[in-house]
């Protein structure tokens with residue numbers, strides 16, 4: 205017996221094959237309603253408190269902007285990796301440091317994610333910007349799907365054909381989302397729920413909306429990434445977090461099998477409680493890890509700054525360059541000239557000083573066109589973003605679904 209019914213099935217013919225597409229009921233969960241009590245209530249408190257700590261960690265540092273810069277990039281890389289994009293955080297930072305970067309489809313996907321997020325946040329913050337809506341998500345999708353891989357995936361448009369998840373054809377799929385003609389109504393209700401008066405806590409609703417979005421699977425591709433972006437937007441929209449400092453994709457990457465299983469269980473068993481428990485655990489875990497990471501980064505930068513200031517040869521230019529490093533952890537002589545508005549010899553000397561103190565390391569091994577990295581800082585930030593690295597407690601990787 206399922207805990208509750210969460211939708212109905214509709215027979216559709218795809219490619220000459222008859223399959224059952226799932227049409228979910230509108231949110232919120234009903235019969236029985238989702239009750240946040242006992243264990244879930246405890247989980248909710250923990251997640252909310254962890255988010256408050258993360259907000260405070262952001263507020264306590266003098267330069268919140270570089271935490272945002274760093275953590276947003278971390279999330280962009282992680283969210284793109286779930287899809288199988290082979291770009292690492294180091295690749296992204298190196299790409300951004302280059303004067304004439306060469307195009308590369310993996311990096312393009314990550315920078316598209318950054319564009320999509322920046323666009324959506326900009327709209328939400330602007331007086332006359334789009335509200336949190338399908339129109340906004342479609343615009344974000346358009347930016348996400350720009351370029352080589354996405355151009356044939358109807359960028360910015362809700363799908364007009366039947367899709368499926370896992371399997372080589374609909375008949376052996378793990379999941380067949382609703383038929384396209386049902387989407388306008390379903391997405392209308394989805395949007396309405398975002399702005400509805402609801403007594404469920406905002407954090408819980410964020411989790412419900414993510415699942416509903418994945419269940420509707422409104423696009424031909426990029427549903428996972430837009431669904432994860434939606435989480436970031438909702439956290440800000442509902443003021444659960446003032447800045448996008450949570451890289452929750454790390455949790456989904458670490459527990460990918462469980463993540464897919466939980467999504468399935470909502471549909472098959474009506475287990476919204478199990479999903480909510482998992483989701484809140486993810487929020488609390490990653491928020492606490494982000495607090496620890498912010499502290500570590502901050503301590504590292506503070507210690508290096510002290511060391512630099514105690515170095516006799518430290519010029520004003522070297523100190524100014526150092527202050528730019530958290531946002532530009534890879535530099536060249538040319539980029540330094542721009543960053544600190546200096547001549548070539550001054551820029552070179554600033555780099556030299558930071559290299560002597562052990563803050564910068566030359567990375568190319570070349571005599572010309574050299575580039576220098578703030579390596580200890582990048583190492584600190586990189587945790588969890590390596591392609592095949594998983595937490596000790598994580599599930600085994602699997603490509604069976606998605």
Ligand SMILES: Nc1ncnc2c1ncn2[C@@H]1O[C@H](COP(=O)(O)OP(=O)(O)OP(=O)(O)O)[C@@H](O)[C@H]1O
Nearest residue numbers: 286287379418419425426427428429464467468606
């Ligand atoms: N059984 C399932 N039921 C509902 N949604 C699922 C299921 N399995 C996977 N998903 C969702 O579908 C997403 C994959 O869909 P899609 O390929 O359109 O998105 P993507 O952004 O290109 O990929 P990815 O999320 O893997 O990075 C997964 O991230 C997950 O959120």
Ligand SMILES: [Mg+2]
Nearest residue numbers: 287425426427
């Ligand atoms: Mg995909």
